[in-house]
Amino acid sequence: MAEIVDGARLRLADGGYEALSVAALARDLGVAQNAIYWYFPTKDHLFVAAVEGILHDILARKPRKGTCLDEVLWFAERLNEFQDLRITMRERARTSEVVAAFEADVVALFRVMLVGALRDHVDGDRLEDTADAVMALCEGVLIRTLSRAQRRHLIRFGFERLVG
Amino acid sequence: MAEIVDGARLRLADGGYEALSVAALARDLGVAQNAIYWYFPTKDHLFVAAVEGILHDILARKPRKGTCLDEVLWFAERLNEFQDLRITMRERARTSEVVAAFEADVVALFRVMLVGALRDHVDGDRLEDTADAVMALCEGVLIRTLSRAQRRHLIRFGFERLVG
DNA sequence: ACCTGAACACCGTTCAAGT
């Protein structure tokens, strides 16, 4: 089972969802396809397990303490590493219930992280909306193909007006 | 050719990219698959042509004149209609050059529209950054599955701080 | 120029069967 998920993670990290093939993965592991279908009833179940692992590793690096903006920029960089999979997750969530449920969890997690970073710097009654707006800002910036410098500039620009 | 694109648009609007099958489309039109490959060298070329038509129709409805916020909210609602295809476009752009080039055009178009809406209400030296930030706000809000009311509330909240 | 026919190498999923 760990072998399967590891293989899936490799393929996913390398070539995205379309490189994550149950048939090809089984071929490489030297097992029948149904060996995979025993643990994961659907390709999307396997997808979720793989993404879960990848995301866990991305978020494992502890944020260094800094200003509120620093924490948001750190958050945005982690989100950026996750961006390709985040788009695929969104795409698959439309069709697949497992992915949709998983996506809801991930979004909730991101929200909690942002609320935590903003808690001490924003009035309580504006905290939720501000977190949502900053998260939207980050996701909206990241969906575009920009350089790291451009990303940081835009997020800083938006942050100053939304929070500062 | 028009028949092909119309069929593609129907399938795309209904079931997304995975419902857009060259084989199935040819079957329904009663032609050989190569009849489609004559006009579109790749499935993604057909995808681009179909999305182009859909987006054109979405943007055809003229924006009613109103406050700056009204224009942004109108923009966001059009973008919301386009949201599913926008995600698919982003996903495909990673693999397909045609889609990547088309995406760049679409993003540039959106940017021009927003700059136009903000021109009279924002200082010239902040116009570009503000447009980028508002666009990010909109895209980031739309990527989440919210009600129309929630969407409008969040965009209004962000708009007031980024522009107002 | 425009299209047909037929094949290729893949897919995800499923059914029946083994141990």
Next chain:
DNA sequence: ACCTGAACACCGTTCAAGT
């Protein structure tokens, strides 16, 4: 419980051939 073997109904793309 865990896995194999073999099939099913699809794909996108390509090659050769027709008109």
